[in-house]
Amino acid sequence: MADYENSKIKEYFTHPKNAGEVKSPSAVGQGGSVQCRNLVRLSARIEKNIIKEIKFKAFGCNYTIASASYLSTLAEGKDIFRATLLTEKDIENELGSFPEEKKEVLKVIISALQNLITDYISRKFKQDPEYTPQNIYEPDPRRVAVAMSGGIDSSMAAKIILDEGWNVFGITMKFLPEEFLRDTGFRGVHKTCCSPQDIENARKISLKLGIPHIVVDLKESFREKVIEPFCLSYMEGKTPNPCIECNKYIKFGVLLEIAKRLGASFIATGHYCRIEKKDSNSLYEVKKAIDREKDQSYVFWKMNQEQLSQTKTPLGYLLKQDVKRKAQEIFHPIPPRRESQEICFVSDKNYHSLLLQRFKEIFEHIKEGKILNTKGEVLGTHRGYPFYTIGQRKGLGITHTKPLYVKEIVPDKNIIVVGEEEELFEKKLIVNELNFIAGYPPGKTFRASVKIRYKSNESPATIEVINDTTALITFDEPQRAITPGQSAVFYMGDNLIGGGVIAKIT
Numbered sequence: 001m002a003d004y005e006n007s008k009i010k011e012y013f014t015h016p017k018n019a020g021e022v023k024s025p026s027a028v029g030q031g032g033s034v035q036c037r038n039l040v041r042l043s044a045r046i047e048k049n050i051i052k053e054i055k056f057k058a059f060g061c062n063y064t065i066a067s068a069s070y071l072s073t074l075a076e077g078k079d080i081f082r083a084t085l086l087t088e089k090d091i092e093n094e095l096g097s098f099p100e101e102k103k104e105v106l107k108v109i110i111s112a113l114q115n116l117i118t119d120y121i122s123r124k125f126k127q128d129p130e131y132t133p134q135n136i137y138e139p140d141p142r143r144v145a146v147a148m149s150g151g152i153d154s155s156m157a158a159k160i161i162l163d164e165g166w167n168v169f170g171i172t173m174k175f176l177p178e179e180f181l182r183d184t185g186f187r188g189v190h191k192t193c194c195s196p197q198d199i200e201n202a203r204k205i206s207l208k209l210g211i212p213h214i215v216v217d218l219k220e221s222f223r224e225k226v227i228e229p230f231c232l233s234y235m236e237g238k239t240p241n242p243c244i245e246c247n248k249y250i251k252f253g254v255l256l257e258i259a260k261r262l263g264a265s266f267i268a269t270g271h272y273c274r275i276e277k278k279d280s281n282s283l284y285e286v287k288k289a290i291d292r293e294k295d296q297s298y299v300f301w302k303m304n305q306e307q308l309s310q311t312k313t314p315l316g317y318l319l320k321q322d323v324k325r326k327a328q329e330i331f332h333p334i335p336p337r338r339e340s341q342e343i344c345f346v347s348d349k350n351y352h353s354l355l356l357q358r359f360k361e362i363f364e365h366i367k368e369g370k371i372l373n374t375k376g377e378v379l380g381t382h383r384g385y386p387f388y389t390i391g392q393r394k395g396l397g398i399t400h401t402k403p404l405y406v407k408e409i410v411p412d413k414n415i416i417v418v419g420e421e422e423e424l425f426e427k428k429l430i431v432n433e434l435n436f437i438a439g440y441p442p443g444k445t446f447r448a449s450v451k452i453r454y455k456s457n458e459s460p461a462t463i464e465v466i467n468d469t470t471a472l473i474t475f476d477e478p479q480r481a482i483t484p485g486q487s488a489v490f491y492m493g494d495n496l497i498g499g500g501v502i503a504k505i506t
Contacts, residue, residue: 029116
């Protein structure tokens with residue numbers, strides 16, 4: 001334990017530097033809470049990305065006051081990128097090693113500084129369609145922002161890009177609203193992508209690589225573009241894939257735009273797919289990953305040429321097992337983390353509590369409804385159509401000579417239609433929200449292999465483009481449990497051609 005009477009702790013506690021609050025601050029950041037008996041609030045005046053003045057207010061013990069005071073002296077005069085490289089160890093180097101029961105103080109202090117920088121960036125990039133975002137740094141053709149989730153894949157993507165000689169910084173999204181975390185039970189570790197623990201892991205990996213790490217607050221954008229449409233789709237009797245919307249509007253939308261305002265010319269991710277520029281027409285193509293078992297090209301079907309031109313996916317040329325082995329060598333011990341889930345913001349894929357939270361008043365009016373077979377005969381009752389998905393077998397509460405599955409959901413009548421296994425197969429469907437990677441279709445009618453969900457196999461089909469947003473897909477062989485709301489994605493060999501959202505079976 002540090003000797004209080006003979007250490008710098010006493011000096012910075014009894015004669016704190018930079019105590020108080022900056023008037024009209026450029027940014028503020030808070031760490032800790034009154035409940036945990038450690039609360040630090042930083043305020044700063046930042047000019048041209050340099051912390052010109054920084055002050056603190058703190059509630060806690062002598063370690064808290066002394067740490068906040070010393071950190072303010074470290075941060076003052078630093079560029080915000082360089083300030084993100086300040087660590088708990090920097091504080092201990094001056095004040096002495098903290099006892100284990102006081103280590104949490106260091107995390108609180110550093111968290112306050114990180115939140116201050118996040119606030120500074122947020123003020124420069126207001127999530128308001130009427131607001132023109134400001135450049136924080138001038139564009140740098142060699143600067144790459146790596147979207148870091150705290151896991152193996154994004155960590156290795158950062159390492160590869162850095163080794164290629166790019167000017168790299170890590171960027172992590174904070175996108176779950178506080179009431180959402182509180183009401184849907186995400187307080188545990190690793191329950192979801194970009195949890196507080198994941199953000200901390202991403203910071204540690206960035207420090208290991210010696211690169212700046214920025215956290216950006218995208219809660220409002222994520223709520224508007226991902227969570228709300230996800231919930232509304234279920235209320236319409238559909239089964240959405242929120243990863244598609246997150247890629248288009250968040251990762252390669254708002255996040256990419258913020259990265260550009262921070263001077264980046266590219267964003268890199270840990271996705272397993274390949275983005276290549278075609279020599280013959282200078283168009284960018286999306287191709288399957290070398291590791292077919294890990295291929296994630298499916299979730300890129302809504303991407304446009306501008307987004308692709310600014311995106312790097314270095315893991316698309318590697319095998320997952322090699323990436324994992326190399327990551328353990330470089331970052332050992334890399335923090336354990338779940339593999340990405342299809343619905344990363346829903347705890348244990350239980351979306352029911354989320355729907356109840358977001359649409360409580362509507363659910364009060366949704367009553368039990370009829371379960372019909374394909375002949376229109378009543379077989380039983382269900383507890384409300386939003387709780388069911390196409391192809392679902394469990395939880396129907398009815399007995400039959402053969403297993404029954406949800407075949408159709410009719411929300412306006414609160415009806416669930418069920419059928420036997422062979423009745424789930426269909427050949428034709430309509431997709432809307434049509435998008436082609438090249439910006440146009442290969443033809444008015446063309447042949448392609450089609451996936452009707454992320455984990456399904458491709459099946460040969462004919463695609464007939466009806467208009468700019470709609471197409472008819474006819475499979476050579478019937479497909480099981482075609483689900484409105486899911487994405488039907490088109491491939492020609494290794495190339496992702498485009499796709500659409502399944503609107504209805506025809």
